Amino acid sequence: MADKNPFPGENNTGHIWDDNIRELDNPPPGWWMISLWASIAFFFGYILLYPSLPIGNEPTKGLLDWTSIGEYQRGLDVVNEVRAPFEEKIKGLTAKQILEDDGLTTYTLASAKVLFGDFCAPCHGGGGQGGPEYPVLVDDNWLYGGAVETIEQTITNGRKGVMTANANILKPEETDALVKAVMSGDPVKEPLYMAKGCVGCHGPDGKGMQVLGSANLTDKIWRFTAADQEQSVRDTIMHGVNFAGDAKTREAIMPVFGDRLSKDEIKKLAVYVYKLGGGQ
């Protein structure tokens, strides 16, 4: 710092570095001060109008009585108002009657999409494409039937089909023969199909029975898919499905939704699933 100010008359504070860098004592520009005071005014205005000060358990209410949840609720009310006439109509109709009305079907598909995403997609996939353990909803193959009423029933009450484990009653070569027969798509030709009782559930033609939810063994669609399809068939034959006596049995349970969703929601979901591409 210099003893004598080498830059007189320019209103510097006397702090001088490196010969000529010095601190001036000028007031901030007018626009800057205006902005500062405007910000301060804004601050007080905001506190006054909106919830802000955390006093006690809740913040101060603010003169506008505004809350974000309130704004959300108002938005939701507007949406519900638009939906109301459709929902009112749906209440009085069966799923089948909804399908007969193009406009209502369009509305139902749009509104049930969210329900499907929340409740069905975790197992059946966002587009109903299913998975190795979970049934495809977009094809024309149905264990219990593809009528919209049946789909509604399935969602309401859930499904739990049972296939016995056969590991104990089949010799290894008998298992091999049955696996081969099922893989061929024409299992009834194999004498063991009758002898070992497969016919009881899968029927004399091998096409399954929708009352029982037993799989059609003659079509191109597998209930349980795997990279090694033959191994998958073998596992199913040996350990069954939902069979209490076998620890390795397949678990395949469609949960009950009747207690989680309203009747109308289930109706809408049934229409949605029906319209995914496989409804019959």
Place this chain on the structure above:
Amino acid sequence: MMSSNTDSSSTDKALDDIYEDYEHWELNTGDETIHAKRISGFWRNIKWLTGSLWILYFLGYFIRWGDRQAVFFDIGNRQFHIFNFTILPQDFWMLSLLLLFFALLLAASTALFGRVYCGFFCFQTIWTDVYTWIEEKLEGNPAKRRKLDKAKMDFTKFRVKFIKHTLWLIIGFVTGVSFVAWFYDGIQLWKDIFTFQVGSTAAITIAMFTVGTYVLAGFLREQTCFWLCPYARIQSVMIDATSAVVTYDFHRGEPRGRVKKGQPEAERTTGDCVDCKQCIAVCPTGVDIRHGSQEGCINCALCIDACDAVMEKLNRPTGLIRYESLDEIDGKEVRPLLKRPRVWIYSAIMTLALAGIAYGLSTIDAIELKVLHDRQPLFVLQSDGAIQNKYMLKILNKIDRDVSVNISATGPDGLKIIGADKPVKARHGNITPHTVFVRVPSENLNAETMPIVFHIVTTGSGEEQFSSDRESVFIGPRR
């Protein structure tokens, strides 16, 4: 610090160079309001003429076409009417061509004649011109205006300033209303304004335009051209030595010098420039054109008028300041217009853009089909081994009435289309979505992806038929 034994004459030379630059470096940062002198002349008239094109902006929306405004950008209904054309957002690619055309028009005009857009057409220039015209009418010539600015506020000053600012604000307000009017029914808008029923969007837009016009044309003025406007800067790089811009003929003018009274013309040792500074006095951006082409010059040519008037009085040839390229001033050979590649390239792109718009306007489809292939899942295996794909068809109807369309498809052999057995109703001015499934026996699929074409055609035999095609893909398992 400089060492003392440097050759003193070379030091002087260096200092001269430095100070020469310094003298010319007058940075206009708006510390002082530029009060330009208004004089009449050829270019002044041209400026009024080109500026009056903006009357269309204020009055054009009153033109009607049938029962609607002739040019009407109806954002609410997403329809854009230009006389008998109705353009939907789907046709907006034409807008990009239009923007391309105008961008290139700016480039071409700048390459040929410098910033003529800035000087004669730009709203900033024209509005500022009108604002200062009002200022001159109320407050008098530049000298009086400077005096009034410095004078203490009294009743007379207040009255004059009050009238001026009120007029400025009114112009700003009408500018805002006119802008909104192109997006609203203009006549209805004026009715709404007088009955205080303007919607908030329109009101906010008008308010912003009012303030914007008032501040930009009333206060920022040439500062906008200096420091805000990107086009001013872009245009600077489009000019070259062949561009005819407002230029001071320094070969003829220098050395400049005041006219000495009584001196015979034959004894004159100075150039034609008499250093009267009229060119600076009339300049709306306050630059000295004698320093050559510069960032502040908007090529408005008012200095040409000023200089010519002086030259005429002194019986010297006019055109000391004129529209001329640097090459020509320097006496270089001037390349003819048609031998400049820029002229060709710019014209080619402009023609292409216009051709594209013409093509677009003449082939706007009445109905248009878009196809979205469902991706979750890509395909579905059916129990008989057939493969099913799901498609969302989006039918855009640009006709002024609802129509019904029949859907069909051509693609792999044996394809069956499900969900197209009855006609689909397509609402006018809207997109109607419709889902269809297509099923193909798997033995007919010889590739993972096969082309499929969807076809829609309007029903009804008596009326004019419209149709649209769209290609998509049919996807099957990997093979």
